[in-house]
Amino acid sequence: MNEPLDFLIIGQGLAGSLLARQLLARGCRLQVLDDGHRSAASRVAAGLVNPLAGMRFNAAPETADWLRVMRRTYAEIARELGRPEYLHELPMQRLLRSPRQRRFLERQQRNPAVADYLGAPFGPGRADPGIQAPYGGFLQHATGYAELPRLLGELRDWLRARSAYVSEAVDYQAIELNRDSVRLGAHRARAIVFCEGYRMRDNPWFGVLPLQPDKGEMLRLSSERGLCRHIINGAHWLVPIGGGQYRFGATHEHHRIDCEPTPEGRTALLQGLDGLLGDSAGVRVEAHLAGVRPATRDRQPLIGTHAEARRVHLFNGFGARGTLSIPWYAERMAGYLLDGRPLPPQADLARCGDGRR
Ligand SMILES: Cc1cc2nc3c(=O)[nH]c(=O)nc-3n(C[C@H](O)[C@H](O)[C@H](O)COP(=O)(O)OP(=O)(O)OC[C@H]3O[C@@H](n4cnc5c(N)ncnc54)[C@H](O)[C@@H]3O)c2cc1C
CATH class of the missing domain: 3.30.9.10 (D-Amino Acid Oxidase, subunit A, domain 2)
Structure with missing residues (x-):
């Protein structure tokens, strides 16, 4: 039997796309599965970048890092794909x-x-x-603003050209967790990462989390x-x-x-x-x-690994400001998955305990 891939990524919104790009750059073999952006918030978003959130103009402590990584990420993608700037x-x-x-x-x-x-x-x-x-x-x-619909379409073509994209609606019931791999129809990988935006609420492993x-x-x-x-x-x-x-x-x-x-x-x-x-x-x-x-009750992302199913990961919950924060979190998530580096505690889904917080 063929060696399993490293990852299956479910959802090719901004979160799944930027995480896939990070993992591919680190030499991983993966496949992104998406149902044709049926519910992609990333295709509707204005792509606004605004470091001062809400009525009180507060900035998150990570804002300067978010801005630095965001600028670098969108500029690198434009260069790699030979396309006009997105940001x-x-x-x-x-x-x-x-x-x-x-x-x-x-x-x-x-x-x-x-x-x-x-x-x-x-x-x-x-x-x-x-x-x-x-x-x-x-x-x-x-x-500023990023052209997210164009970015998603061009990243999808880029993934497809690397045989790393499959157009498919994923049925959670069809996912089989085995001792050494995860199987989904003809796809087999060592791990699966869910990036399905708000439809995570139907996810049997993570639907209980406070989205x-x-x-x-x-x-x-x-x-x-x-x-x-x-x-x-x-x-x-x-x-x-x-x-x-x-x-x-x-x-x-x-x-x-x-x-x-x-x-x-x-x-x-x-x-x-x-x-x-x-x-x-x-x-x-x-x-x-x-x-x-895909907003959350405490306005922080939900990323990390299921407490029992250790091959099942989540990269989600980016709310109303994914354009600014997802590039930085995608780098953190890749460091966590590949090097075992700790996740930013405010975003780690482990903070939710049994999931109901
Ligand atoms: C009206 C509006 C305005 C916004 N404006 C801004 C803004 O100005 N700035 C900003 O930063 N953010 C904005 N946002 C928020 C932004 O859209 C999100 O932060 C970000 O796009 C979330 O990306 P995501 O990849 O997590 O989710 P999504 O973009 O929703 O991607 C999830 C993908 O998974 C696919 N999927 C789900 N389930 C399955 C399944 N079972 N099988 C296969 N595929 C599946 C979906 O079809 C979709 O393609 C706005 C959102 C909305 C709705």
Whole structure:
């Protein structure tokens, strides 16, 4: 019988793709199985890179490392594939949503850990022309967006050319764990890594972990008049992606979890757009998309190995900021799988104990 592969990777979203690339670079033999991006959040995401999360503009302690590895990773992939850059660095105008948020900003202005990301504040009405900013805002650095749909498509072709990609919907019941390998139909490997995004909730080994799927809808817009020069980020984000095209989003929904765009989502987005632009005449909706962020209850990824099934691994839970964090975590995960290096404790699924935390 043929030697088993080193890994089967289930899911070719950003997580599965970047982990596969790391493992291939280390000489592993593997196969990535994906059902044609049926539920890929990575194909819907705006790909925004924003080091200061949430209403309070907090930065994770790993942010500088995330940024460094992210820039290097996307630039290397573009070079290796001979394709245009995927990452576009572009400053962001962060719009304050209330007078209370100005106090959060003032607190962060005294915090040396975020100084590199904070630019000049601006007063009410001083954002890009036409953008409604009643409470003013500030310029943010180290921001931009990555072209994730193009990146995923081109990485899929790259994997396929190395016989490392199979288009297949994986049925969990068909996975057999043996003493020395994992078998899935005709595929056999020493280990399996699940990267299925929010559909991990149906996974018989990891479905019990505290995932908190967060459905999001967004619009792709076009306009002959320029809507903004910066990335705009307030109650909604508006991202100029060139050629008179924009991405606008997004909604959050925690109950109806599926990948279907809804009339309610569209209405909420169009109202948000009117609020942001004041006048959205001449703006055309080119596409309306929906996906599910694989968010977690404690907002940290879920990565590591099943407590009993030691050939079964997970690389998931990247929530709303996979563009920035997945490149760094993919390097950590490869170091863990191949060299036995410890995982970042905040992301190690072992923190969840019996899984219910
Ligand atoms: C509307 C929206 C906006 C977002 N905006 C941003 C943003 O601006 N910036 C940012 O950083 N993040 C953003 N995100 C979050 C981002 O999409 C995620 O962090 C990231 O894409 C997660 O990648 P993933 O590979 O873990 O999951 P996914 O991209 O969901 O990939 C999982 C893959 O596994 C496949 N799969 C699942 N189950 C099976 C199976 N049984 N068999 C075969 N294949 C399977 C799926 O079809 C899919 O291709 C946004 C998400 C949404 C929904």
